Amino acid sequence: MKFAKYWEKQDVNVDEQQFGQPIISVWGGSNTSSEDADHNAQKRVASLNAFMASDFTEKGDYEYWVGFVREELLEEVKAPDDTVLAVLTRNHYGALVLNTDVALFGDIDVTPPSFIERFLEKFGKTKKDKSYYLKKIEAYQAAHPDLSFRVYETHSGIRFIETSRVINSQDPIVTSLFKDLNVDHLYQHLCHRQACFRARLSPKPWRIGMARPASRFPRCNENEMTAFRLWLSGYEKASQGTTVVKHLASFGARRADATVQRVIELHDRHACLRSGTLA
Numbered sequence: 001m002k003f004a005k006y007w008e009k010q011d012v013n014v015d016e017q018q019f020g021q022p023i024i025s026v027w028g029g030s031n032t033s034s035e036d037a038d039h040n041a042q043k044r045v046a047s048l049n050a051f052m053a054s055d056f057t058e059k060g061d062y063e064y065w066v067g068f069v070r071e072e073l074l075e076e077v078k079a080p081d082d083t084v085l086a087v088l089t090r091n092h093y094g095a096l097v098l099n100t101d102v103a104l105f106g107d108i109d110v111t112p113p114s115f116i117e118r119f120l121e122k123f124g125k126t127k128k129d130k131s132y133y134l135k136k137i138e139a140y141q142a143a144h145p146d147l148s149f150r151v152y153e154t155h156s157g158i159r160f161i162e163t164s165r166v167i168n169s170q171d172p173i174v175t176s177l178f179k180d181l182n183v184d185h186l187y188q189h190l191c192h193r194q195a196c197f198r199a200r201l202s203p204k205p206w207r208i209g210m211a212r213p214a215s216r217f218p219r220c221n222e223n224e225m226t227a228f229r230l231w232l233s234g235y236e237k238a239s240q241g242t243t244v245v246k247h248l249a250s251f252g253a254r255r256a257d258a259t260v261q262r263v264i265e266l267h268d269r270h271a272c273l274r275s276g277t278l279a
Contacts, residue, residue, distance in 0.1 A: 002068045007217075009220065010026045011026075027041060027218070028042070071089035072218075073088075074089060085100060086103075092217070093205055094232065095200050099198050100263050102260065104171075104197055105198065105199045106159070106183045106197075107154070108133050110156060130153060133157070133181075134158060137149055140180060146164065148163045148250070148251065152247055153246045153248050153278065155204075155279055158248075159199065162177070163256040163257065165257050169191045169194075169195055175188075199271065201271040202239055203244065207279040215228060242278070243276035244270075247272055
């Protein structure tokens with residue numbers, strides 16, 4: 001998992017016509033020290049300057065990826081042997097996120113059917129709603145009896161956890177499983193890039209009548225931090241009476257792996273409330 005405890009920023013003057021603003025901020029991250037984070041930021045500034053000096057004629061694009069996920073690290077959840085099972089972070093729009101490299105999570109988006117799709121459904125075309133994907137997971141498990149799944153409904157789709165064993169995001173099974181179950185492509189990309197699986201644990205702010213936070217982590221001054229604390233207080237109040245997921249079904253005879261079970265319990269404690277509107 002690629003999360004940093006220390007962050008430092010370097011401001012760079014750029015061509016406003018090319019970047020849409022006269023100054024951009026380049027962040028560096030580190031788990032060692034603030035000095036190392038600053039050194040990382042300076043290296044990225046040098047890379048950006050070299051990119052700009054090439055007049056954008058290089059075949060490759062400038063790599064903005066800092067090497068770490070730029071999210072506030074809230075908590076590390078550890079096993080008795082002190083290995084990290086999961087990391088709780090707050091993402092750029094303020095939601096709580098579970099990150100883990102020991103339990104396979106998958107999210108399937110169920111988009112509303114188009115007019116043509118609704119028309120064709122009248123003539124027998126399969127309706128690909130939440131029930132369709134639930135049955136697809138059930139059939140997949142029946143064809144792969146060594147796997148087990150815990151399945152949830154989300155606001156706009158389905159979330160599942162493979163419970164039978166520890167699987168990290170780089171395991172070859174992940175690519176084929178995600179493809180067969182129609183896991184969201186952006187989610188697949190994030191899992192590969194960030195070397196972990198992710199599961200949102202609190203509502204998207206716009207689903208509970210709130211705007212996104214006005215600033216992003218790391219917040220650079222007291223005004224930004226004060227404004228975010230006020231936003232967070234309102235967000236937590238507005239989140240009451242909502243749940244991110246509702247448990248639908250479990251498939252497979254194998255008991256949950258003990259390590260995976262700890263992650264499931266963490267997930268359900270935050271995201272799977274007994275009642276509430278999906279958000």
